[in-house]
Amino acid sequence: MRLYLIRHSITYGNTLGRYIGTTDEPLCQEGIELLQKKIYPGADAVYASPLKRCTQTAEIIYPEKPIHIIEDLAECDFGIFENKNYLELDGNEDYQRWIDSGGTLPFPCGESQETFRSRCLRGFERVAADCIREEKRSAALVVHGGTIMSILDGLAVPHEDFYFWQVKNARGYEIELDEQQWNKGKREVSVCGKLKVLTADALKQL
Numbered sequence: 001m002r003l004y005l006i007r008h009s010i011t012y013g014n015t016l017g018r019y020i021g022t023t024d025e026p027l028c029q030e031g032i033e034l035l036q037k038k039i040y041p042g043a044d045a046v047y048a049s050p051l052k053r054c055t056q057t058a059e060i061i062y063p064e065k066p067i068h069i070i071e072d073l074a075e076c077d078f079g080i081f082e083n084k085n086y087l088e089l090d091g092n093e094d095y096q097r098w099i100d101s102g103g104t105l106p107f108p109c110g111e112s113q114e115t116f117r118s119r120c121l122r123g124f125e126r127v128a129a130d131c132i133r134e135e136k137r138s139a140a141l142v143v144h145g146g147t148i149m150s151i152l153d154g155l156a157v158p159h160e161d162f163y164f165w166q167v168k169n170a171r172g173y174e175i176e177l178d179e180q181q182w183n184k185g186k187r188e189v190s191v192c193g194k195l196k197v198l199t200a201d202a203l204k205q206l
Contacts, residue, residue: 001131001179004043004140004195005148006061006172008053009035014169017085021078021110021146026052034170035060039198041174043140047127049073049147057170058142067142068130072123075144079110103163117162120150125187132179148172157188171195 010031013020027035035057046065048058051074058067081089081098089095094108106112124141131139141147145167152173153162167173172195178186 001136001177002138003175003177004041004172005151005175006040006140006142006195007145007148007167007169008057008142009170011053013083018083019078019081021075021082023083024051027056031169032060037199038170041196043138044136045131045134045139046142047139048142049075049144051075054142054144061142062140070123070126072119072126073141073143073147076116076146077107077111079107081107082110116146117150117154120147121154124151128177128182132183152191155187155189156191171197
């Protein structure tokens with residue numbers, strides 16, 4: 001089975017470098033226009049985080065497909081860092097401790113990395129089970145950067161650390177899942193590479 005992990009397009013908070021987790025902001029105009037210029041791979045099924053930036057992205061990329069909402073694929077709760085950027089957090093002792101830890105400490109009044117990553121993997125397993133049951137050959141997961149990083153940190157073979165899998169807005173990865181091995185309890189995926197996205201202009205030249 002071929003799966004496409006797609007990060008949502010740009011929001012206003014993204015343009016300011018803010019930690020946007022539970023804040024449910026929509027795409028900004030720049031984010032909408034970015035998607036309108038791109039052609040994404042087709043998919044038999046589409047899944048998304050419940051947050052607006054993901055459902056909007058999914059609706060633009062796959063307008064003819066129903067969107068299946070998976071609550072566990074939502075972005076991390078950044079706690080007191082939520083909707084702030086590094087400049088606004090400069091001098092915050094909690095933020096400095098988090099930076100010094102290499103991003104491993106729990107977010108103050110927010111979610112721990114362990115809880116977040118386990119939740120994302122649980123959401124992915126639900127998608128995989130649904131696709132296998134429905135005999136889908138491909139699916140798109142329109143989610144968040146942190147969600148993608150959590151899934152691949154937990155399942156990708158060969159393994160790479162969490163931050164290795166950072167990806168820009170409206171980009172992502174193509175992965176493969178072996179249904180027979182998955183049903184036998186072998187929880188791993190193969191990364192085929194970065195998501196192949198065409199521009200509308202490039203498509204006209206083909």
